[in-house]
Amino acid sequence: MSNILVYIHAPAPVPTKSQRELLALAASLGEVHAVLGGPADPIALEALTSAGANGFYTAAGGIDPAALLSPAVCLLTAAVRESAATAVLLPNSIEGREIAARAAVRLDSGVITDAIEVDAELLVTKSVLAGSYTVKAQVTRGPALITLKPNSVQLPAHETASAAAAPVRELELGDNAPAARITGTRPRTSSGRPALAEARFVVAGGRGVDGDFSAVEDLADALGAAVGASRAATDAGWIDHSAQVGQTGTTVSPQLYISAGISGAIQQKAGMQSAKTIIAINKDPDAPVFEIADLGIVGDLTQVLPQAAAEIRRRK
């Protein structure tokens, strides 16, 4: 049976949907070990075991969070050598892609990003050109480092309840003094809203909000939704870049995506067209977003969004 590693960047008592997708996909390919890029308490280990991990690799002495991603790259490389893994699955996040690329250099192997499917032969289906095409690709040398797009794997309805956490193996990373260190951090204020990639509801605003995201945020709060944005809005500095949905942002697949003042360019659609229901609000009846919307409202978002938020609150 093949050995498959899954890289878990931030273990938590409740694994994220993306982490569970990585573990579920890995379990369909072989024996799964999770490589932990951060500290994990016993509850986190049990939860990851229930989600499919048969064992864990951690760094002896822990991972120095001030050393950027270098220790994670060292740990992953050591775990691949230790386990003779044929593949490593990582999140398609900025961190996941950087770690995959740097580990591939050390292992003299190949990376495939943006994966949406991986078969038993490690043939990867990946989306390209903003989701307009899919291509099949395979790593031809060394262990395959594959970053998986969120919402690509159907999760099992019930995970097997596990009595005890799988065994943990500590790896000595030797002398790996990082070439760069974090010298200071400035925390971003937390909105208390759900994480964009995993939210059931998303309300997204584009250039049409004209610099003011308050109506988008207010509807999001009325619905318990995450706030998303087009690249035009994030590039303008109206909202943080982490809110960007699309080809070069986050891919979302919520139950409901409300698009307000977004034209529906192909790069935006690439990140949201798999939403179960799409409601588009745009004052231009010919906006391309209406081609994929389940419900289209031709109107001014400054009027439609507050009315929707008030109605939702009234019915609660």
Ligand code: FAD
């Ligand atoms: P616009 O296209 O300017 O549309 C604004 C819309 O708002 C219009 O349709 C207008 O009718 C409507 N509107 C204006 N005022 C109102 C109002 N008061 N009420 C209602 N409607 C109103 N874009 C992304 O979103 N995500 C990506 O990840 C992304 N990646 C990219 C990658 C590459 C390589 C490139 C080249 C582009 C990428 N883009 C991405 C940019 C993309 O091509 C578009 O430029 C962008 O999505 C446009 O954003 P928008 O729809 O908000 O703005």
